[in-house]
Amino acid sequence: MFHPFHGLAIQNILWACHLTAVNSAGQKMASSDECRLCWCKDLDDLEDEDKHIAAGNAGHLCFPCNCRAPVHVRCLSEWHQSRWWQLLEQGFNFDEAHARIDTCEVCGARWMTRGRPKPLAAWALCRARGGTGKVALRRFPTLSRATRNFSDYAAANGQRLELLEQDVTGEFFRVRLAPAAFYQGEGSSAIAEGWIRHVYLEFESETVAARLPTPTMPPAYT
Ligand SMILES: [Zn+2]
Protein backbone atom coordinates (compact mmCIF):
# COMPACT_ATOMS: atom_id res chain seq x y z
CA MET A 1 0.00 0.00 0.00
CA PHE A 2 1.52 3.28 -1.05
CA HIS A 3 1.49 6.03 1.51
CA PRO A 4 2.48 9.51 0.30
CA PHE A 5 3.82 10.41 3.73
CA HIS A 6 6.18 7.53 3.74
CA GLY A 7 8.86 8.62 1.30
CA LEU A 8 9.12 12.09 2.79
CA ALA A 9 9.28 10.74 6.32
CA ILE A 10 12.13 8.37 5.61
CA GLN A 11 13.96 11.05 3.69
CA ASN A 12 13.57 13.53 6.51
CA ILE A 13 14.76 11.10 9.15
CA LEU A 14 17.85 10.33 7.12
CA TRP A 15 18.38 14.02 6.51
CA ALA A 16 18.11 14.69 10.23
CA CYS A 17 20.79 12.08 10.81
CA HIS A 18 22.93 13.75 8.19
CA LEU A 19 22.53 17.10 9.93
CA THR A 20 23.66 15.56 13.19
CA ALA A 21 26.89 14.57 11.48
CA VAL A 22 27.24 17.98 9.94
CA ASN A 23 26.80 19.58 13.35
CA SER A 24 29.87 17.85 14.66
CA ALA A 25 31.82 19.47 11.86
CA GLY A 26 30.61 22.87 12.96
CA GLN A 27 28.48 23.48 9.90
CA LYS A 28 24.75 23.98 9.46
CA MET A 29 22.74 23.21 12.59
CA ALA A 30 19.35 21.49 12.58
CA SER A 31 16.71 23.49 14.38
CA SER A 32 15.75 21.87 17.69
CA ASP A 33 12.22 23.29 17.61
CA GLU A 34 11.11 21.68 14.37
CA CYS A 35 9.63 18.23 13.90
CA ARG A 36 12.24 16.03 12.28
CA LEU A 37 9.57 14.45 10.06
CA CYS A 38 7.48 17.36 8.76
CA TRP A 39 9.83 20.24 9.67
CA CYS A 40 6.96 22.20 11.18
CA LYS A 41 7.11 23.77 14.62
CA ASP A 42 4.84 23.25 17.57
CA LEU A 43 1.44 24.73 16.74
CA ASP A 44 1.53 27.02 19.76
CA ASP A 45 4.69 28.64 18.46
CA LEU A 46 3.43 29.39 14.96
CA GLU A 47 2.07 32.59 13.55
CA ASP A 48 -1.58 32.37 12.50
CA GLU A 49 -0.71 32.37 8.83
CA ASP A 50 1.51 29.33 9.29
CA LYS A 51 -0.89 27.29 11.38
CA HIS A 52 -2.81 25.96 8.40
CA ILE A 53 0.42 24.55 7.03
CA ALA A 54 1.06 22.61 10.20
CA ALA A 55 -2.57 21.66 10.76
CA GLY A 56 -2.07 18.32 9.05
CA ASN A 57 0.56 17.46 11.63
CA ALA A 58 -1.30 18.79 14.64
CA GLY A 59 0.22 18.10 17.98
CA HIS A 60 2.96 19.22 20.24
CA LEU A 61 6.56 18.36 19.73
CA CYS A 62 8.03 15.67 21.93
CA PHE A 63 11.36 13.91 22.36
CA PRO A 64 10.48 10.20 22.12
CA CYS A 65 14.08 8.92 22.07
CA ASN A 66 17.51 10.23 23.05
CA CYS A 67 18.04 12.24 19.88
CA ARG A 68 18.01 16.02 20.11
CA ALA A 69 15.53 16.51 17.27
CA PRO A 70 11.85 16.51 18.38
CA VAL A 71 8.89 15.01 16.54
CA HIS A 72 5.11 15.37 16.54
CA VAL A 73 3.32 12.41 18.11
CA ARG A 74 1.05 12.21 15.09
CA CYS A 75 3.96 12.30 12.64
CA LEU A 76 5.67 9.49 14.53
CA SER A 77 2.48 7.41 14.49
CA GLU A 78 2.11 7.82 10.74
CA TRP A 79 5.78 7.01 10.23
CA HIS A 80 5.35 3.80 12.29
CA GLN A 81 2.49 2.65 10.09
CA SER A 82 4.23 3.34 6.81
CA ARG A 83 7.54 1.91 8.01
CA TRP A 84 5.83 -1.28 9.21
CA TRP A 85 4.38 -2.04 5.79
CA GLN A 86 7.61 -1.11 4.08
CA LEU A 87 9.60 -3.56 6.22
CA LEU A 88 7.15 -6.40 5.59
CA GLU A 89 7.21 -5.72 1.86
CA GLN A 90 11.01 -5.90 2.02
CA GLY A 91 10.79 -9.38 3.55
CA PHE A 92 11.58 -8.64 7.20
CA ASN A 93 9.87 -11.07 9.57
CA PHE A 94 7.42 -9.80 12.20
CA ASP A 95 9.96 -9.99 15.05
CA GLU A 96 12.57 -7.85 13.33
CA ALA A 97 10.04 -5.46 11.79
CA HIS A 98 8.46 -4.83 15.18
CA ALA A 99 11.84 -4.29 16.82
CA ARG A 100 12.82 -1.83 14.11
CA ILE A 101 9.71 0.33 14.26
CA ASP A 102 9.87 0.31 18.07
CA THR A 103 13.45 1.61 18.13
CA CYS A 104 15.18 4.76 16.92
CA GLU A 105 17.79 3.60 14.46
CA VAL A 106 20.00 6.60 15.28
CA CYS A 107 20.33 6.46 19.08
CA GLY A 108 19.02 2.92 19.70
CA ALA A 109 16.43 3.90 22.32
CA ARG A 110 12.80 2.85 22.13
CA TRP A 111 10.31 5.42 20.86
CA MET A 112 8.45 6.44 24.02
CA THR A 113 6.02 9.36 23.94
CA ARG A 114 4.67 8.91 27.49
CA GLY A 115 7.71 8.41 29.65
CA ARG A 116 10.29 5.65 29.71
CA PRO A 117 9.68 2.81 32.20
CA LYS A 118 12.66 1.80 34.29
CA PRO A 119 14.10 -1.69 33.70
CA LEU A 120 13.74 -4.40 36.34
CA ALA A 121 17.21 -3.65 37.68
CA ALA A 122 19.81 -0.88 37.41
CA TRP A 123 22.71 -3.13 36.47
CA ALA A 124 23.74 -6.72 35.73
CA LEU A 125 26.84 -8.73 34.91
CA CYS A 126 27.45 -10.05 31.42
CA ARG A 127 27.68 -13.83 31.21
CA ALA A 128 29.13 -14.73 27.84
CA ARG A 129 28.77 -18.28 26.61
CA GLY A 130 31.15 -19.84 24.15
CA GLY A 131 34.80 -19.38 23.33
CA THR A 132 35.07 -15.68 22.57
CA GLY A 133 34.10 -14.49 26.04
CA LYS A 134 32.09 -11.71 24.40
CA VAL A 135 28.46 -11.06 23.52
CA ALA A 136 27.85 -8.82 20.51
CA LEU A 137 25.46 -5.97 21.18
CA ARG A 138 22.50 -5.56 18.87
CA ARG A 139 21.23 -2.36 17.29
CA PHE A 140 17.64 -3.53 17.63
CA PRO A 141 15.96 -5.86 20.16
CA THR A 142 15.34 -8.66 17.69
CA LEU A 143 16.19 -12.36 17.65
CA SER A 144 17.26 -12.05 14.03
CA ARG A 145 20.92 -12.96 13.64
CA ALA A 146 21.35 -10.95 10.45
CA THR A 147 24.58 -8.94 10.47
CA ARG A 148 22.62 -5.71 9.97
CA ASN A 149 21.21 -6.04 13.49
CA PHE A 150 24.54 -6.12 15.31
CA SER A 151 26.73 -3.23 16.39
CA ASP A 152 30.54 -3.25 16.36
CA TYR A 153 30.68 -3.58 20.14
CA ALA A 154 30.48 -6.45 22.57
CA ALA A 155 30.07 -6.97 26.29
CA ALA A 156 32.79 -9.07 27.95
CA ASN A 157 32.17 -11.96 30.29
CA GLY A 158 31.94 -10.61 33.84
CA GLN A 159 31.59 -6.97 32.75
CA ARG A 160 29.18 -4.82 34.73
CA LEU A 161 26.51 -3.34 32.48
CA GLU A 162 24.25 -0.41 33.23
CA LEU A 163 20.66 -1.30 32.31
CA LEU A 164 18.81 1.51 30.53
CA GLU A 165 15.48 -0.01 29.47
CA GLN A 166 13.75 -3.21 28.31
CA ASP A 167 12.02 -3.96 25.05
CA VAL A 168 8.29 -4.63 24.88
CA THR A 169 8.81 -8.39 25.39
CA GLY A 170 11.12 -7.95 28.38
CA GLU A 171 13.61 -10.34 26.81
CA PHE A 172 16.04 -7.64 25.70
CA PHE A 173 17.78 -4.97 27.75
CA ARG A 174 19.41 -1.87 26.34
CA VAL A 175 22.70 -1.53 28.15
CA ARG A 176 25.55 0.96 28.49
CA LEU A 177 29.06 -0.32 28.96
CA ALA A 178 32.40 1.36 29.47
CA PRO A 179 34.80 0.47 28.06
CA ALA A 180 33.19 -1.28 25.10
CA ALA A 181 35.33 -3.86 23.34
CA PHE A 182 35.07 -4.33 19.60
CA TYR A 183 33.42 -7.63 18.79
CA GLN A 184 35.82 -8.29 15.94
CA GLY A 185 39.51 -8.00 16.67
CA GLU A 186 41.28 -6.05 19.38
CA GLY A 187 40.69 -2.63 20.85
CA SER A 188 37.82 -0.86 22.51
CA SER A 189 35.78 2.33 22.65
CA ALA A 190 35.33 4.45 25.77
CA ILE A 191 31.58 3.81 25.95
CA ALA A 192 28.81 2.17 23.92
CA GLU A 193 25.15 1.27 24.16
CA GLY A 194 23.23 -1.59 22.62
CA TRP A 195 20.68 -4.35 23.12
CA ILE A 196 21.40 -7.72 24.71
CA ARG A 197 19.24 -10.74 25.58
CA HIS A 198 18.65 -11.37 29.27
CA VAL A 199 20.06 -14.91 28.94
CA TYR A 200 23.47 -13.22 28.88
CA LEU A 201 22.87 -11.25 32.05
CA GLU A 202 23.37 -12.25 35.65
CA PHE A 203 21.33 -10.29 38.18
CA GLU A 204 22.25 -9.67 41.78
CA SER A 205 18.71 -10.35 42.94
CA GLU A 206 16.96 -13.67 42.37
CA THR A 207 13.71 -11.73 42.54
CA VAL A 208 14.65 -9.94 39.33
CA ALA A 209 15.62 -13.17 37.61
CA ALA A 210 12.27 -14.69 38.55
CA ARG A 211 10.40 -11.86 36.84
CA LEU A 212 12.17 -12.26 33.50
CA PRO A 213 10.21 -13.82 30.64
CA THR A 214 11.10 -17.30 29.42
CA PRO A 215 13.62 -16.99 26.58
CA THR A 216 12.03 -17.31 23.16
CA MET A 217 15.05 -19.23 21.93
CA PRO A 218 17.61 -21.34 23.86
CA PRO A 219 20.62 -19.53 25.34
CA ALA A 220 22.94 -21.08 22.77
CA TYR A 221 21.09 -19.12 20.12
CA THR A 222 23.12 -15.94 19.87
ZN1 LIG B 1 5.66 16.68 12.44
Ligand SMILES: [Zn+2]
Ligand atom coordinates in the same frame (compact mmCIF):
# COMPACT_ATOMS: atom_id res chain seq x y z
ZN1 LIG C 1 16.92 8.64 18.66
